[in-house]
Amino acid sequence: MKVCVTGASGRAGRAVVADLAEHGYEVLSVDLLPPALRADLTDYGQAVEVLTGMDAVIHLANIPAPGLATPATTFNQNMSMNFNVFQAAAQVGLSRVVWASSETTLGLPFDVPPRYAPVDEDHYPVPATTYALSKVASEAVAERIAEWSGIPFIALRFSNILGPAEYARFPEVWDDPSARKWNLWGYIDERDVALSCRLALDAGVTGSQSFIIAAADTVMTRPSADLMAEVFPGVPLRGEVTGHATLLSNDRSRRVLGFVPRHSWRDHVTT
Secondary structure, three states: OEEEEEOOOOHHHHHHHHHHHHOOOEEEEEEOOOOOEEOOOOOHHHHHHHHOOOOEEEEOOOOOOOOOOOHHHHHHHHHHHHHHHHHHHHHHOOOEEEEEEEHHHHOOOOOOOOOOEOEOOOOOOOOOOHHHHHHHHHHHHHHHHHHHHOOOEEEEEEOOEEOHHHHOOHHHHOOOHHHHHHHOOOOEEHHHHHHHHHHHHHOOOOOEEEEEEOOOEOOOOOOHHHHHHHHOOOOOEOOOOOOOEOOEOOHHHHHHHOOOOOOOHHHOOOO
């Protein structure tokens, strides 16, 4: 399979490209930054050009978080890139679009407490920034283009993407649960991001579907139920939340994509 990876020079992109190459995919790396093929995806013609001849796209190119550009720039550039890639994928007849949505669509930074926990895909849409709004609007665009084209679109709502180099700093927040309450103490290892993208290429999915991609545990050493009781008292817990279990539910991604996180910060840091 020939797969175009946009945003290939970023953290997630580098991990995805390496994983696909290791598993025998032919990869075209695209980004504004080297060493990838340079392309500006806010230009529709360039989006068509890089996707021509490909079988699928893993679209990761976006302004990756709120606060990195003005709100208007973030929304306009992300929407332009996403629409161009989605429409170009339909025009050239790709077999699948896998793309990076965000956990922020679910209510982050939870200044207003979640309605329940663990938060799942149905805790949506609750955008609190123009970045999150760009992802919500892009999911709506993906739904329509999937319907028109018959191409499966898979949106991966990634949690905070981190790797082993960052895990040594987790002890800094252990004494202050409020420091990481903004995403219910969640994260996802960059290697598991790559795994989820590869699984999404082959999953039996039709239409446009969205999935939370988070680690199986939190960044904290205290039990998850205790964290919720202290920081978000009154928020009901759905089902049994044991130990350090994630409060960003992976149930749907496990059931549909076969995604089971393989990596935890606990393999790198002594508690």
